[in-house]
Amino acid sequence: MTAPDALAGPGGGPARALIAMTSQHTMPNGRETGVYASELADAWQVFSDAGFEVDVVSVRGGVPPMEAVNPEDGTQRAFLADPVMSAKMADTPTAAGLRGADYRMLFVAGGHGAVCDLPDDEDLARLTREVYETGGVVAAVCHGPAALLDVVLADGTHLVAGRRVAAFTNDEERAVGMASVVPFFLADELARRGAVRDEAPPFMPHVVIDERLVTGQNPPSATLVARAAVQVARGTATVSRPAA
Amino acid sequence: MWAFEHSVETTASPATVWGLYADVAGWPRWNAAVQSVKLDGPFQAGTSGWLTPPGAEPLPFTILAASEGTGYVSETTIAETVRLRATNTLSLLPGGGCRILHRAELVGPAAEYFGQSFGPALRDGVPRTAEALAAHAAAVAADEAAA
Numbered sequence: 001m002t003a004p005d006a007l008a009g010p011g012g013g014p015a016r017a018l019i020a021m022t023s024q025h026t027m028p029n030g031r032e033t034g035v036y037a038s039e040l041a042d043a044w045q046v047f048s049d050a051g052f053e054v055d056v057v058s059v060r061g062g063v064p065p066m067e068a069v070n071p072e073d074g075t076q077r078a079f080l081a082d083p084v085m086s087a088k089m090a091d092t093p094t095a096a097g098l099r100g101a102d103y104r105m106l107f108v109a110g111g112h113g114a115v116c117d118l119p120d121d122e123d124l125a126r127l128t129r130e131v132y133e134t135g136g137v138v139a140a141v142c143h144g145p146a147a148l149l150d151v152v153l154a155d156g157t158h159l160v161a162g163r164r165v166a167a168f169t170n171d172e173e174r175a176v177g178m179a180s181v182v183p184f185f186l187a188d189e190l191a192r193r194g195a196v197r198d199e200a201p202p203f204m205p206h207v208v209i210d211e212r213l214v215t216g217q218n219p220p221s222a223t224l225v226a227r228a229a230v231q232v233a234r235g236t237a238t239v240s241r242p243a244a
Numbered sequence: 245m246w247a248f249e250h251s252v253e254t255t256a257s258p259a260t261v262w263g264l265y266a267d268v269a270g271w272p273r274w275n276a277a278v279q280s281v282k283l284d285g286p287f288q289a290g291t292s293g294w295l296t297p298p299g300a301e302p303l304p305f306t307i308l309a310a311s312e313g314t315g316y317v318s319e320t321t322i323a324e325t326v327r328l329r330a331t332n333t334l335s336l337l338p339g340g341g342c343r344i345l346h347r348a349e350l351v352g353p354a355a356e357y358f359g360q361s362f363g364p365a366l367r368d369g370v371p372r373t374a375e376a377l378a379a380h381a382a383a384v385a386a387d388e389a390a391a
Contacts, residue, residue, distance in 0.1 A: 171323055174301055175323040176362065179301060180300075201353070201354065203325055203361070204325060219357075219361035
């Protein structure tokens with residue numbers, strides 16, 4: 001059933017949202033990683049409820065690894081049991097064959113592996129630019145903003161330059177014992193691209209809306225990021241205030 | 245509130261297990277989540293120090309309460325918004341051994357959110373640590389009996 005206020009896609013059908021994710025199985029120290037399960041499931045739930053048709057894409061295609069799967073979480077259970085999404089997750093495409101104009105929404109989920117392979121995915125960077133430059137919403141949460149690092153717009157500027165952006169913070173990285181494992185601090189690297197760091201205290205949900213760029217700080221922010229992204233797509237979002 | 249507890253019985257006496265608690269330098273022998281603990285004083289209420297998880301930076305650590313032979317309560321500051329409180333209790337069993345009860349609880353303004361995201365990993369470690377302590381204590385007790 002389509003949501004009453006669902007957006008239409010280019011062909012008149014339901015608008016499509018694309019969830020992008022890492023294909024990284026392990027961190028440099030051997031720790032298992034993958035797309036963060038709650039962020040993936042939470043975004044899917046919000047977009048589905050809003051009437052979007054949800055597609056998925058991963059860096060290397062095929063079955064992406066998942067991190068922190070929690071069978072006690074109802075949303076994750078629903079996602080994993082959904083036959084349509086199960087089929088899509090069993091054979092994810094890479095970004096190479098996708099067109100940004102087909103999507104009203106790109107949501108990049110996190111998981112520590114995201115900082116290892118998302119920045120080097122040139123096809124995903126191209127797809128992200130296309131979604132944004134054709135009027136779509138680009139959203140990312142936790143380590144997902146790693147996909148935005150090298151997204152350069154047609155005018156030669158970085159997508160994040162001068163924009164308020166939330167991402168997993170240095171303090172959060174230290175708190176979970178990954179400071180010496182990640183190849184770089186994501187928040188620092190975004191700032192080097194010109195992003196204006198917008199942080200909340202560690203592990204508190206935090207969402208930043210900067211025009212059609214919506215970002216969130218950590219896993220508890222995923223649902224809020226997805227909801228905000230839907231509101232931006234519908235033109236009903238209010239710009240968030242900087243974190244105190 | 246995120247909390248999880250696990251109990252296990254050991255043939256070792258409460259005094260033996262208490263000795264392992266008080267010997268913080270020996271914690272890595274039975275707690276895989278600890279690389280080292282350094283206290284700035286004796287193992288008693290009010291003493292602070294640092295707990296270093298494997299491969300991570302040292303975290304502020306404080307003993308909130310301690311009762312010799314009975315148990316202790318400690319807090320490890322994960323971040324400014326969330327702390328891990330451990331309540332570890334010993335109770336004597338009729339045969340001379342004891343029951344070890346380990347309770348882990350997240351406290352602070354981000355405790356609920358941190359628990360949702362990282363609680364499952366923490367929860368996995370609680371029974372593993374209690375079981376390892378029980379086994380280690382039993383081995384120590386057996387060595388003491390043989391000596």
